[in-house]
Amino acid sequence: MFDNKEKTEIAHLGEFGLIDHLTKNIKLTQPTTLKGAGDDAAVLDFKDKKVLISTDMLLEGIHFDLSYCPLKHLGYKAIQVNLSDIYAMNGTATQVTVSLGFSSKFPLEAVEELYDGMLLACEKYKIDLIGGDTTSSKQGLVISVTSIGYADEKDIVYRNTAQEGDLLCVSGDLGGAYTGLQLLEREKLIYLENPNIQPDLEGKDYIIERQLKPEARWDIVELLRDVNVVPTSMIDVSDGLASEVLHICKQSNKGCNLYEEKIPIDPMTFDTAREFNLDPTVCALSGGEDYELLFTIKQADYDKIKFNSDISVIGHITEVSAGCNLITKSGNSHELKAQGWNAFKG
């Protein structure tokens, strides 16, 4: 996607020149940032708040394919994926550090594209990019992001605190990122067979965007605060709904009933799954990368969220002995299994 028209060799700049070049446009806006990039470590001040830290690594050929993933989108996504973890603690994200490894043959303009996407995500979510590392890589692009945020202790939401009777809720809709990926993979194969055929992604913007440019759900964290709901447990949907539901149940030592008919699936996701002869429910349960928030709330809080079209109640928490069950549209009950994305398989 990056057209390589203008190429500046990074070796000319050297590591420090490159870091200076990339960081010179960074604006720090967070009052919690005392010192950003440029020293041995960044210095932050969270006063009496608790500090939240999360980290993720994205590797070329495993997590992304540069043949259909524009670098700017990739940068944007790398940040979103990490912020999502802070929001899943019901926290406010404030800073990120970014480490990049790329070939010394990677032109400066490509690194700038990637960085621009990162800074765009930071700007939109009011995040300071406070440091990191750049190095050459002999094989492919390597991205590691650490996100930092804060919360009052009483507001922090863990995975292991769901209670029997709590309602299981999810934000937005599911399965879109996975069906978007199927589409991109198909068009890539067609292109490889015949480079003259233009990719046919018309009318598929939503699910392509779900895959290439996800948005972490800070708006849901804010919305829940506004209506005065503190979830009893929460996790973000990175590996697929089934995997995340099982994390909450296992760590809380509880069971659940999850209703297939309640799982929110966008019509475009539904139709595209059908085109690929995929079960849309399976795409939602096992597809992953939707970066929605899955959370449980007390039944007493139901009235506060029931009219919000961006939150779906998809089931409830039961005692552990009842197991974790998927109740199908036809009314049958199946044991819920995680067939989530596993980077170590295949």
Next chain:
Amino acid sequence: MFDNKEKTEIAHLGEFGLIDHLTKNIKLTQPTTLKGAGDDAAVLDFKDKKVLISTDMLLEGIHFDLSYCPLKHLGYKAIQVNLSDIYAMNGTATQVTVSLGFSSKFPLEAVEELYDGMLLACEKYKIDLIGGDTTSSKQGLVISVTSIGYADEKDIVYRNTAQEGDLLCVSGDLGGAYTGLQLLEREKLIYLENPNIQPDLEGKDYIIERQLKPEARWDIVELLRDVNVVPTSMIDVSDGLASEVLHICKQSNKGCNLYEEKIPIDPMTFDTAREFNLDPTVCALSGGEDYELLFTIKQADYDKIKFNSDISVIGHITEVSAGCNLITKSGNSHELKAQGWNAFKG
């Protein structure tokens, strides 16, 4: 170095199984850690202290060569390299997050070796490993570590605060890690030419250890506290003495005189450099990876450190117009230049 006798396939465990397996032995001992691995983010409590964050990435084929770098040592070094950045701020390091990418063909026992080295470093320096990420890699071993620590605002030491007349000091000795690397590279070449020849590293333990198993200088931070010296500026020596001196001078907008004869070089480093027809001073100035602390102190503090054999006064800070000069043993003055290690060259 890892003998591959017992092999357990990681794909059997899956990502979550692997994380459970690796993290089950982690003991949290830091009072600042409220919640370690196992949720979307770790939760830390630094009360009224400022928070320090630093991150580094190590890539196979760029930063290490598994043909002579044992995995346990590599794990140990990956942690030390990062703690060093927190100490260089005059802070107390408390936590690390670790992201690993490795081939799905990497046996579990190899990952355990690497992790054991990391946990050993953590235990020795009282650091909690509070989270991270593991993924398969098509690109060889990828290690990304973020280190976290704290300090009182008044104790934090930056790079840009050296003052004219300050004494330039360095801990330990320099050039050892680089000459150790030369030795390991030579033995690797000999081995590749004739696998029956045993490596000849006898009597070279110190410099081999400087390369493979460096120790971040927490003891120097403690020592300076004990004698009531707050450095006026500080940085750790990762890229070579010249590069670090220039960072301090450039960021402080000052010059310096650095005296060649004062640069601390261990006799083994000196002799080995000579064996390789290298100038020992150049090894110290440009070799890098020594992870000593370079710092400036007020002249008034000289008496407090002058009898400490682990600290050498190697020069002093001047006004910026005087430039950054290396005064050779013969009394000549040369402009100091950084020819430090540049991952984007060669």
